[in-house]
Amino acid sequence: MADVVIAGGGPAGRALARACARRGLATVLIDPAPERRWRATYGLWADELPSLPESAVACAPSTTLAFGTGPHILERQYVVLDNAGLRTWLTGGYDVVRGTVSGVDHGGLGSSVRLEDGRVLAAGLYFDASGARLRGNRYEQTAFGVVLPAEEALRLVDSPGTAVFMDWRETGSGFLYVLPLGDGTVLVEETSLARKPGLPPELLAARLRTRLAAVGLTSRGREERVRIVLDVPSPRRGRTVPFGAAGGLVHPATGYSVATSVRLADPVADAVARAWERGPAAAASAAHRVLWPSSARTVHSLRLHGLRSLCGMPSELLPVFFELFFSLPVELQRAFTSGREDLPGTTEAMTALFRMAPWSVRKHLIGWHGLRGLLRSG
Template identity: 35%
Template sequence: MTTDVLIIGAGPAGLALAAALCDAGLRVEGVTPTDPTTPWRNTYGIWEDELPSPEFASMLSHRWSDCVAYAGGQTLRLERIYGLFDNRRLQAHLLHRCTRAGMRWHRQPAQWAEHTATHTEVTLQDGSLVRARLVVDASGHTPVFVKRPLAIEIAYQAAYGVVGAFTRPPVRPGRLVLMDYRSDHLSSEERRAEPPTFLYAMDLGDDRYFVEETSLAHAPAVPFEMLKTRLHRRLAHLGCTVAEVEHEEYCLFPMNMPVPYLDQPVLGYGGAASMVHPASGYQVGAALRLAAPLAQTLARALSAANASPQQAIRAGWEVLWSQERLRKHQLYLFGLQTLLSLSEAQLQQFFARFFRLPVRLWGGYLSNTLTTAEIMQTMGRVFLAAPMQLRWALIREAMRHPKPLLRAAGLLPILHTPSVI
């Protein structure tokens, strides 16, 4: 039997889209090398205003209205509510929507795929075959089937964190610290020569806290050992140590993977579709928000008269990577490249100006909800508010790497030469 859509992967992105496809009335099957109920290891934060619908608010384990960032010698109050997902609740909710629609899971890796004009046949590890009108690869940053251009240099966000009890509170009770770039615990030589990192921390209640030393982006990735050492040095400087470890978190993912080829016979989603936001590293919020519109687009395309998988896939890629979204992405890549070029002191100056912008601008920038014109306005306002030394650094970076700006302006083509698959 041929199913409508085969989903590869059962992480947050894969399950979000699978649930939305089931809700849209499509026949959906899934392929995952592990049980789809396997707990997700990482923590997932989100701004409350990014939730796709009110029902997802009940899947937050914590909410903070006291949110701050520290940069440039300033305490920057972030007038926005931040939440932390309860992974088990979110996963169970998405799986329930799949189960009630009768979705079937194949618990083994996908090996290869053969494409025809009417369907794709996927061979699994044991040699069995699954036939689908359309395949969506949501298997992560190193996808099974999705093809993308070769990357010259990949910048990675890396983080090491601890959930547990501490000898004294590492952050003010009831507070969420989005970024703490204070670096008094480092020597002047370390601040000058080593990659900048910041503390991401939150009060989880009941004397439990989550603290994480994070490298926003660096090429190559900052080693976990450096992050772990820096975290404990920072905590010692704050006068506290870890008393009990409940969970250790190691997080590493690419920030600037090339956009996949948009002419290929499979559709990507999540990390496989390069949906990580280059400005923040966040992805789960976008995966939840785009799941329903993408599912509805695919359902319409597959139900159309004389529908073909190729037409549906093209329609799906248009939802994820329209020309407008591609132009915006180029601006975000320019912003990321600029941050990679800044010293630790300049980076602090940058964020001290960035978080002084109106919430609709800095919030929209981090949520990827601004228009191209609004992104340029946000960049311009940070530039005008920056001290002269930082302005020159931003100008130099624009002169060294002008292509993203030229692509965003339509003066250079955005995509690489299409693939032949």
């Protein structure tokens, strides 16, 4: 019997497996394709994960720009992850079982994890880090990208060391990412911020081709498709502990989750190890408390309000909204994008943006109830 069984072999699941194993817990990771490389492009702000080793960094752009209606140099170091290096960093100490979970039964002394091939694994504590499920009509962020030679991408940026975090200038219906990958290539990605349901990749691919054609480029090269469920609620406490995207750790307004998941792995494992002698139910409760203190639940609710506000806004106003956001002091930008438990900072950022906004933007924020409670209290 394993102490901990974790479903999902992505960065979230492997970070948690490593953390649990380092605390002496017998840990099993279930991965449907253990040898498959991670093909998604992951990025994060360096201040979100200061323990990240250099071996897990593919590129740290010298300049990161964002465009609302005009340019903004972002004062935080952005990094693009090296997937092989990240995976190596998160490997070690746990066993990997090839398979897919079909069901879980919880009992007083532990859990029985059933795999699709009929095998059953006995676990003291079960974590679901297998990713968010698209159930019903959910808010999604979708994107379509191509990888171009760096010299061609210079038609989109001024220097090879520059990343573009968001570029809203061409159209309010979506934005462009331009991310150097550290190997002489650049990912150029057309992104739909959030819609219910998400825009199909075919439409985003057509928009990207049009955008590239305007500067004399064609969309040849390796392609990347992105689909992120944004509105996963904070989970109820139970014997299954959702983690990573499955557990609502995706930021509803940005779609980012890797840094949060990796950062939380150690404190979750600490809590489980401390509670272990009191039994599986106590360990599960301890993990839930670390993942979702009241401050994190409140911030998550505010971020979901922000998501609905953005989705209710006419596309021509989105560049104006982000012009305001990128004009905020960097500490307020950081609070909203990265302060998962920073309720004072999140409310201050949202209130400051609301007060800066012209009525054309402000009325949509009020209409979606995104800031009404904050205004009453402030």
